[in-house]
Amino acid sequence: MEFGYVNWSTNTDVVDKWNEGLVEGKILATKCTSCQRVFLPPRGDCPCGKGKVEWFEMNPEATLFTYTVIMFAPESMSERAPYVVAIGEFDNGARLLGHLFASPGAIKVGMKIKVKPEQLGKNRITIKYVPV
Amino acid sequence: MRRVAVVGAGHGKFGKRNDATLRELAYEAVIPALEDAGITQEDLEAAVVAIAGEEFAGQGAPSALVGDYTGIQPRPVFRVESACASGTSAIKAAYGLVSSGLHDIVMAIGVEKMNAVSSVRATELMARAGDTRWEYPFGVSFPGFYALFATRHMHEYGTTKEQLAMVGVKNHHYGAMNPVAHLPKEVSLEEAVKSMIIAWPLGLYDCCLISDGGAAVILMSEEKAKEYTDTPVWIKGIGSGSDTMLVAERPSLTSLTGAKKAGKAAYKMAGIGPKDVDVAEVHDCFTIAEIMAYEDLGFCSVGEGGKFIEEEQSYIGGQTPVNVDGGLKSKGHPIGATGVSQCYELVKQLRGECDKRQVAGAEIGLSHNVGQTGQFANVIIYSR
Numbered sequence: 001m002e003f004g005y006v007n008w009s010t011n012t013d014v015v016d017k018w019n020e021g022l023v024e025g026k027i028l029a030t031k032c033t034s035c036q037r038v039f040l041p042p043r044g045d046c047p048c049g050k051g052k053v054e055w056f057e058m059n060p061e062a063t064l065f066t067y068t069v070i071m072f073a074p075e076s077m078s079e080r081a082p083y084v085v086a087i088g089e090f091d092n093g094a095r096l097l098g099h100l101f102a103s104p105g106a107i108k109v110g111m112k113i114k115v116k117p118e119q120l121g122k123n124r125i126t127i128k129y130v131p132v
Numbered sequence: 133m134r135r136v137a138v139v140g141a142g143h144g145k146f147g148k149r150n151d152a153t154l155r156e157l158a159y160e161a162v163i164p165a166l167e168d169a170g171i172t173q174e175d176l177e178a179a180v181v182a183i184a185g186e187e188f189a190g191q192g193a194p195s196a197l198v199g200d201y202t203g204i205q206p207r208p209v210f211r212v213e214s215a216c217a218s219g220t221s222a223i224k225a226a227y228g229l230v231s232s233g234l235h236d237i238v239m240a241i242g243v244e245k246m247n248a249v250s251s252v253r254a255t256e257l258m259a260r261a262g263d264t265r266w267e268y269p270f271g272v273s274f275p276g277f278y279a280l281f282a283t284r285h286m287h288e289y290g291t292t293k294e295q296l297a298m299v300g301v302k303n304h305h306y307g308a309m310n311p312v313a314h315l316p317k318e319v320s321l322e323e324a325v326k327s328m329i330i331a332w333p334l335g336l337y338d339c340c341l342i343s344d345g346g347a348a349v350i351l352m353s354e355e356k357a358k359e360y361t362d363t364p365v366w367i368k369g370i371g372s373g374s375d376t377m378l379v380a381e382r383p384s385l386t387s388l389t390g391a392k393k394a395g396k397a398a399y400k401m402a403g404i405g406p407k408d409v410d411v412a413e414v415h416d417c418f419t420i421a422e423i424m425a426y427e428d429l430g431f432c433s434v435g436e437g438g439k440f441i442e443e444e445q446s447y448i449g450g451q452t453p454v455n456v457d458g459g460l461k462s463k464g465h466p467i468g469a470t471g472v473s474q475c476y477e478l479v480k481q482l483r484g485e486c487d488k489r490q491v492a493g494a495e496i497g498l499s500h501n502v503g504q505t506g507q508f509a510n511v512i513i514y515s516r
Contacts, residue, residue: 004269008260015265041266041378066287066385068279069332070271075256077271085272087280087380097267097380104332109287126269 002124006076014044017055022117022125027058029094040094060115061132062088065095069104086129088113100129133231137357137364138349138514140169141476146314146345146464148247154189155201157466158243161346162202165239169350170360173203176350177235180225181211182218182242184467184503187257189245198241215261216417217503218242219347219471220510224370226351236353242472243346254342261504263377275339275418277379277505279331282420284385286333288435291423293333295438297324299419300337300461302447307458309488314343314464338419343464347472349479365479368496369404369513371397375506386435388506391428395500398511399430402496406430409452409513410494411481413474415502416459422446425500426454429511448491456481456489471501471510482516 001019002011009015014030018041021028029040034051046053065087073081084107086100098115100107112132119125142165144157152160158181166172181195191197199209214221219242226238246254258274272280285291301321307313319337327335357364373390376382382389399405406429414429416422423437431452432440440446446454457463457477460470478497480486497514 003265005271007264007269009265066280066284068276068283068334069329070273070276070279071328071332072252072255072273072275072330073271074259074273075250075252078252080271083271085270085276085280087385095380097270097272097378099270109283 004126005080005120012044014042018042019125022127025117027060027115027127028055029058030055038092038094040090040096058094059091062090062113062115062129064100064107064109064111064113065089066109067100067107086113088115088129098127098129102131106131134233135354136227136230136351136367137354138367138475138479139352139357139361139364140165140171140350141479142168142348143312143473143476144346145312146343146466149344150247152344154191154194154243154245155197157245157344157346158198158241159202161243161348162239162241165348165350171237171350173207175237176204176207176239177237178207178229179204179209179239179241180222181209182222182240182468182472183211184213184215184218184244185257188254189248198243204239214508215503216415216465216467216470217501217508217510218468219473220499220501220512221471221508223349223351223471223475223512224372224510227367227370230351230353236356237350239348239350240472241346241348242469244466244468245344246342246466247344251342266378267380273331275331275334278418278420279334280379281385281424282333285420285423288386289438291438294321294325295442296333296338296419296423297321298441299416299422300324302441303416303455303459303461306456306489307462310458310463313458313462314341315462316458334418334420340417340460340465343466345464345466345469347469347476349472349475363483365482366515367512368515369398369400369402371395371401371511373509377507379505387424387428388502388509390506390509391425391500391502391511394509394511395429398513402513404496404513408496409498410496411456411478411491412452412454412498412500413457413477414454414500415470416455416461417465417502419461421502422454422459429498429500453491456491471499474499474501475512475514478514482514
């Protein structure tokens with residue numbers, strides 16, 4: 001399974017586990033067992049170097065921290081433009097970037113949104129935000 | 133550490149240069165820099181070359197080509213990369229080589245050939261400087277990241293789209309007087325506000341240009357500088373910083389942590405404060421970036437950047453004239469060249485050679501050069 005609309009990165013165990021979570025409808029994050037730092041998107045290693053990371057499921061509800069409407073897209077995404085890129089902020093302070101599916105006129109910083117997986121064909125999956 | 137001065141500076145024409153490739157662009161900066169310093173390649177001991185992305189020009193090991201074509205070979209060349217801050221990283225490396233005593237005369241060259249590829253391709257290559265695993269897959273263009281900052285700045289501080297546009301209007305005003313500028317023309321506020329949206333809220337006149345071009349400067353030890361010039365421009369302070377690869381995870385999206393750290397360190401090393409700066413070159417890759425720079429560098433209080441431009445405090449005659457060469461917006465932004473081009477402008481300003489754009493009596497100049505979306509930042513303070 002590949003993550004995202006376009007991708008140039010190789011899948012590691014961390015990406016595979018994240019993708020498996022998405023297939024099951026879950027947003028998974030990791031947390032360092034030593035310093036308790038939360039990673040969303042997940043990291044397999046904590047910079048503190050002292051602990052292991054453990055996986056947990058995120059509450060998918062967030063508030064819209066900021067957004068933009070991309071009119072002129074990079075080459076690999078030009079067929080999808082225009083699209084809304086948003087950053088959601090979750091109740092544990094984590095933030096995640098993804099597309100927001102809402103009409104640009106109805107978008108306001110601070111609005112309630114929810115992140116969910118979106119299957120993009122058989123071998124590709126991503127996340128998207130929708131208004132609550 | 134030994135004192136280090138900039139003794140020579142050269143600048144090519146920025147623009148969509150279909151007549152020139154990487155080698156010619158470097159040549160037209162290097163030769164004038166040598167002439168300006170009154171030396172030849174024979175006197176140089178080394179050169180540091182800033183080229184941000186070899187994918188643009190399609191040339192591997194591009195600093196070797198630059199060294200060869202400009203006659204620096206067989207003296208050593210090497211390349212540094214820190215995205216759009218590569219130019220000031222080259223100056224910083226050259227400063228280290230001279231201040232340490234390893235060399236006495238070193239050139240820093242910045243050059244980029246971006247228009248060998250289409251603009252949609254260039255947008256793609258720049259977008260890949262974002263985290264390719266987690267943020268690039270959503271097609272966040274380079275303007276897109278700065279648009280995320282702009283939306284948040286507007287939300288937190290009430291900054292307006294008009295205030296953003298005013299930065300572009302100012303920079304085009306000065307760029308129109310700069311013979312090396314890519315787009316030397318005035319733009320009205322109405323034209324700027326109503327320009328085509330690239331990434332909301334940023335329109336065409338909020339975004340820098342995709343440019344080709346080169347700039348070069350020559351650094352010397354104090355002893356050598358005194359031998360070659362009566363008007364050395366001293367490097368008084370250098371500070372640097374960095375930021376998270378994932379933009380989403382930063383505590384603040386209205387300020388660049390690395391740029392603030394860089395500014396603080398540079399002020400400390402130079403023994404000055406923000407109000408002592410007579411003329412500044414800041415990294416206005418987008419209009420919001422210049423507004424954030426006013427705040428990060430302490431030219432105004434946090435959240436007051438929009439007001440600062442509205443009150444024309446960054447015009448000549450205002451509190452701190454900023455980007456009076458046209459900035460990245462009007463002069464252009466050949467990525468690797470930009471930090472060196474900022475140095476060129478400040479050398480000319482501090483020598484009093486800027487004609488209509490001259491900031492009268494300028495003694496202290498500041499260069500603020502940001503790479504990527506803040507992942508790299510250098511601030512350099514120059515003085516007469």
